[in-house]
Amino acid sequence: xxxxxxxxxxxxxxxxxxxxxxxxxxxxxxxxxxxxxxxxxxxxxxxxxxxxxxxxxxxxxxxxxxxxxxxxxxxxxxxxxxxxxxxxxxxxxxxxxxxxxxxxxxxxxxxxxxxxxxxxxxxxxxxxxxxxxxxxxxxxxxxxxxxxxxxxxxxxxxxxxxxxxxxxxxxxxxxxxxxxxxxxxxxxxxxxxxxxxxxxxxxxxxxxxxxxxxxxxxxxxxxxxxxxxxxxxxxxxxxxxxxxxxxxxxxxxxxxxxxxxxxxxxxxxxxxxxxxxxxxxxxxxxxxxxxxx
Amino acid sequence: xxxxxxxxxxxxxxxxxxxxxxxxxxxxxxxxxxxxxxxxxxxxxxxxxxxxxxxxxxxxxxxxxxxxxxxxxxxxxxxxxxxxxxxxxxxxxxxxxxxxxxxxxxxxxxxxxxxxxxxxxxxxxxxxxxxxxxxxxxxxxxxxxxxxxxxxxxxxxxxxxxxxxxxxxxxxxxxxxxxxxxxxxxxxxxxxxxxxxxxxxxxxxxxxxxxxxxxxxxxxxxxxxxxxxxxxxxxxxxxxxxxxxxxxxxxxxxxxxxxxxxxxxxxxxxxxxxxxxxxxxxxxxxxxxxxxxxxxxxxxxxxxxxxxxxxxxxxxxxxxxxxxxxxxxx
Ligand SMILES: Nc1ncnc2c1ncn2[C@@H]1O[C@H](COP(=O)(O)OP(=O)(O)O)[C@@H](O)[C@H]1O
Ligand SMILES: [Mg+2]
Numbered sequence: 001x002x003x004x005x006x007x008x009x010x011x012x013x014x015x016x017x018x019x020x021x022x023x024x025x026x027x028x029x030x031x032x033x034x035x036x037x038x039x040x041x042x043x044x045x046x047x048x049x050x051x052x053x054x055x056x057x058x059x060x061x062x063x064x065x066x067x068x069x070x071x072x073x074x075x076x077x078x079x080x081x082x083x084x085x086x087x088x089x090x091x092x093x094x095x096x097x098x099x100x101x102x103x104x105x106x107x108x109x110x111x112x113x114x115x116x117x118x119x120x121x122x123x124x125x126x127x128x129x130x131x132x133x134x135x136x137x138x139x140x141x142x143x144x145x146x147x148x149x150x151x152x153x154x155x156x157x158x159x160x161x162x163x164x165x166x167x168x169x170x171x172x173x174x175x176x177x178x179x180x181x182x183x184x185x186x187x188x189x190x191x192x193x194x195x196x197x198x199x200x201x202x203x204x205x206x207x208x209x210x211x212x213x214x215x216x217x218x219x220x221x222x223x224x225x226x227x228x229x230x231x232x233x234x235x236x237x238x239x240x241x242x243x244x245x246x247x248x249x250x251x252x253x254x255x256x257x258x259x260x261x262x263x264x265x266x267x268x269x270x271x272x273x274x275x276x277x278x279x280x281x282x283x284x285x286x287x288x289x290x291x292x293x
Numbered sequence: 294x295x296x297x298x299x300x301x302x303x304x305x306x307x308x309x310x311x312x313x314x315x316x317x318x319x320x321x322x323x324x325x326x327x328x329x330x331x332x333x334x335x336x337x338x339x340x341x342x343x344x345x346x347x348x349x350x351x352x353x354x355x356x357x358x359x360x361x362x363x364x365x366x367x368x369x370x371x372x373x374x375x376x377x378x379x380x381x382x383x384x385x386x387x388x389x390x391x392x393x394x395x396x397x398x399x400x401x402x403x404x405x406x407x408x409x410x411x412x413x414x415x416x417x418x419x420x421x422x423x424x425x426x427x428x429x430x431x432x433x434x435x436x437x438x439x440x441x442x443x444x445x446x447x448x449x450x451x452x453x454x455x456x457x458x459x460x461x462x463x464x465x466x467x468x469x470x471x472x473x474x475x476x477x478x479x480x481x482x483x484x485x486x487x488x489x490x491x492x493x494x495x496x497x498x499x500x501x502x503x504x505x506x507x508x509x510x511x512x513x514x515x516x517x518x519x520x521x522x523x524x525x526x527x528x529x530x531x532x533x534x535x536x537x538x539x540x541x542x543x544x545x546x547x548x549x550x551x552x553x554x555x556x557x558x559x560x561x562x563x564x565x566x567x568x569x570x571x572x573x574x575x576x577x578x579x580x581x582x583x584x585x586x587x588x589x590x591x592x593x594x595x596x597x598x599x600x601x602x603x604x605x606x607x608x609x610x611x612x613x614x615x616x617x618x619x620x621x622x623x
Contacts, residue, residue, distance in 0.1 A: 053466060070469075078467045084459035086303045088310035093303070100299035101468040 002064075004029040004148065004179050005050065010059035012045050019045040021203035022059070027148075027196070032170070032180040034194035036187065036283070042203040043183035044081055047150050050181070051078055074103060077146035079137045081153045081183075085125055091136050092121045095143060102144035115139040115169060131162030138169060149173065151182045155189060167192055187279030197279070201287050211279060218285055219277035221253035226262070227271040235265045244284060251277070296470050300478035301485075308448075308486055319490065322440045326433060326498045333428035341404050344372040344381045347388030355411040361404070374591065376401075377423030383408070385416065392416045395423060426590055430505040433498070434585035435558035437491055438578045441520050442552060444490065446545060448483045449528030454541040457532075457623065466622045476620065480525050487521045507592030513585060515595065516602070520581035523605045526612035527577065533620045552576045557583070577608050 003026040012020040020042045027033040035043045048054045050061055052072060061068055063075070085094055092108065099105045112118060115135045120128060128136060134154055141149055151170070155163040163186075170193055174180060184190055190197050191211055198208035207214060225247040239258055241250045252258040255274065263269065275281075309315060341361050346368040349356065356363065366372040368386055375381040376393055382400040384393040392408060394401040408414060453476075456462045465475055492514075498504075506513075531548075535541045555562070555572055556579040562570050573579045584598035595602065 051467060053463065073467070073469045080460065080464065080467070082460060083464050084456075084461045085464065086307050086461060088307045089303060093306070097299050097303045098468065101296050101465075101470050103469075 002029050003027060004064060005181075006060075006062040006065075007050065008060045008062075010046065010049055010061070011057045012042075012049055012054060013057050018203045020049065020056075023198075023200070023203075023205045025198050025205060025208055027179060027181060029179055030174075030177045031195040032174055032182060032193050034190040034197040035181070035183040035200055036185065036190050036197055036279070037183075037200035038185055038287075041200040043200055044152055045203075046200070047152055047181060047183060051076060051150055053078075074144060075147045077141035077144060077149045079134075079141040079149075079151045079154055081156070083137065087126060089125055090122050091117060091125055091128075091139075094125050094136065095139055098140045098143045104144055106143060106145040111139045111142055114142065114172060129162075130158050131165065134158065134162075134166060135169065138166075142173070146178070148179045148181060151180065153183055153185070155184070155186065163189070187283060191279055199283060199286055206286050207282075214282055215277050215279070218282055219251050221251055222255060223275045223277050223281060224250040224252060224255070224258060224262075225273040225275060226250070226267060230268050230271060232265055232267065235267075237261045237265060247273075249281075297474050297478045297481075300465075300470070300475055301482050304479055304482035305486065308482070318440075318444060319494070322436045322494055323498060325436050325439075326429065326494075326502070329432050330427070330429040330502055341382045341400055342380070343404060344375065344384040346372065346384075346386050349387055350413075352413045353411060354413060355408050358407060361407070373421060377421050378590065379423070379425030387416075390416055391419045393419045393421055396420045397422050397424060424505060426505055429502055430590065431561075431586065432559070433495070433502075433504050434582050434589060435556075437495060437517065437585065438520065438556070438582045439553065439558050440491060440494065441487060441517070441524050441581065442549065442578045444487050445483060445521060445524035446528040446531065446549065448486070449479060449525050450531035450545060451528075451538070451541055453479060453529070453532035454535050454538060458536060458538055462622050472620065472622060473617070476529065476617075480529065483525050483528075484518075484521055487525075488518060491517055491521070504589065506589055508588035508594065512588050512593075512595050512598075516581060516584045516588065516598065519602065519605050519609070520577065523577045523581075523609040523612070526609050526616065529616040529620075530612045533616050552578050555579075574604075577605050580604050 005027040007026065008024050010020055010023050011018075023042075023046065025033075035046060037043050045054065049056045049059075052068065063072055086097070089097065095108050095111060099108065112121060115138050117135060117139055120132050120136070125133075125136065138151075138154070141151070154170075155166050158166065167189065170180060170182075174193075180193075182190075182193065194211060196209065197211055197214070198205045200206070209217075228243055228246050228248055231241075231248045238261065239250055239252055241248050243249075250258060259269070259272075262272075342364060343361055344364050344366045346366045355361075364381070366384070368388060372381060372384045373393065376384045376395050379395060379398050379400070382395075382398060383404045385391070386393070392405075394405050405418075408416075453462070462475075466472075531541065531545060535544065551572070555569055556576045557573065558578075562573055580601040584593075584601035587593035587598050587601075591597075
């Protein structure tokens with residue numbers, strides 16, 4: 001597969017903060033790329049640098065192998081993390097307004113269908129629920145039939161139902177072979193949607209790759225979680241363990257053997273949980289801190 | 294051009310659909326005009342006003358009559374204009390040995406009888422004519438000017454600052470539209486709105502109050518258009534850098550209120566300290582009001598108000614160029 005975007009040594013410093021501190025990654029055409037990280041990690045800054053909303057202090061961005069120029073804006077669709085629109089316009093008028101700003105456009109009716117805007121198309125754009133508003137903003141981002149779609153935390157603040165609906169829309173867009181670049185701090189979202197992820201913290205990428213492969217790399221097997229209070233101080237066990245959020249985590253391939261050892265150490269089995277490792281666990285392993293802080 | 298029109302239309306819709314805002318923009322000036330028309334309608338001035346210039350003789354008993362107010366003038370047109378507009382009931386120029394009355398003024402007739410009853414006088418009669426100016430005739434250019442000032446500075450300046458603060462500007466920055474296209478669409482939209490509003494305001498109140506109009510409506514429209522353009526540019530200048538609406542409010546108030554009171558909207562600046570008059574020359578609105586009054590009340594042509602036109606045009610250019618040089622999306 002070709003990489004549609006290549007980012008090399010990208011940097012953006014604010015006075016005190018190294019918001020983006022020399023990152024490299026490439027995005028495959030037609031894939032969904034996820035930038036993961038806690039608040040303040042530098043996700044928004046990174047994608048706004050690529051969108052040319054911000055000017056980088058250093059680094060290069062190649063689009064289809066060439067440095068980006070002013071026509072790049074015609075090839076991308078953007079959904080900002082926070083945005084505002086002109087007021088007193090209906091959803092349809094808003095879409096039409098943006099449609100007129102681009103040389104190439106997708107028919108409004110198709111946008112309505114893709115983003116399921118039928119019910120709200122005549123509504124004032126300020127009188128929308130969180131999920132409806134995100135769908136309209138997605139519609140605006142798609143209005144020029146872009147090659148690359150940037151979504152900055154599109155589901156933050158939505159209830160679980162609305163979030164799942166939004167994921168479905170993204171799946172549909174992925175099926176149209178569009179490249180999607182998405183930031184999120186929901187690991188589950190990345191697991192569901194992304195083909196590739198990069199985990200960011202403090203302006204740096206600390207790990208990147210295919211989600212399943214990354215989990216493979218860091219966790220061979222499943223995670224056993226034992227409540228800390230029922231775990232002995234200095235157990236003589238063959239496996240390594242780590243304390244986290246009131247639980248002792250044990251990563252193991254051989255569940256049976258591990259549980260035998262625990263029973264031998266008189267650890268009660270009642271509170272014990274077995275989880276498949278997920279990106280949350282990966283994140284904790286990588287950064288030593290939980291995401292949702 | 295299509296992009297320009299799209300933004301232009303969106304902004305117009307945003308304005309006209311904001312009923313509350315629209316209502317206040319229209320209602321306040323109408324209320325002011327009718328309010329002042331009623332408040333100052335009766336001519337309950339018991340005194341007679343006589344302008345004097347030149348060396349006053351001691352022999353004239355007339356100068357000691359009760360209920361006559363004598364106001365010194367430099368010889369010249371100012372006093373005659375006042376006489377024409379019934380702001381003076383008589384004007385006497387002792388050096389020339391002439392007295393002037395307005396043949397359309399009943400009060401002038403009375404004062405003339407009084408003067409002639411004084412046997413000591415040896416002045417020659419000169420006459421002028423002209424309808425009296427009601428306060429509202431004088432006031433209406435002020436209200437229109439005030440409307441232009443608020444409508445443009447707030448409608449362009451404040452709105453762009455709001456767009457910048459809440460992210461509308463950033464959203465457009467993400468599209469292929471050029472900043473100059475976006476800004477000029479905002480300006481044209483406001484120009485269109487203000488021109489429409491001023492026309493409706495003037496024509497609507499004129500229908501009931503029949504303002505004095507000695508000049509040409511076209512000239513008046515030209516002056517108004519120039520004033521709108523000038524204030525839009527000023528609004529744009531305010532909007533170039535400021536990020537917060539609170540700061541914007543403060544800065545704009547700092548300019549708008551002095552302009553309200555020092556540009557002769559409500560009362561004439563004649564007789565105020567010279568420093569205030571000098572300050573007032575720096576406000577574009579002063580020049581609009583002055584020119585509009587000259588056209589409406591004195592029947593001036595565009596050539597007659599060329600000073601005001603040139604100053605407003607110069608200010609417009611200055612504001613526009615500075616604004617484009619320092620404008621920032623964020
Ligand atoms: N305009 C700015 N001025 C100063 N600091 C900024 C600015 N924008 C972002 N930052 C800082 O850069 C860091 C990264 O921010 P951001 O990219 O928004 O993170 P994220 O989107 O991952 O939450 C944060 O510490 C933030 O405070
Ligand atoms: Mg962010």
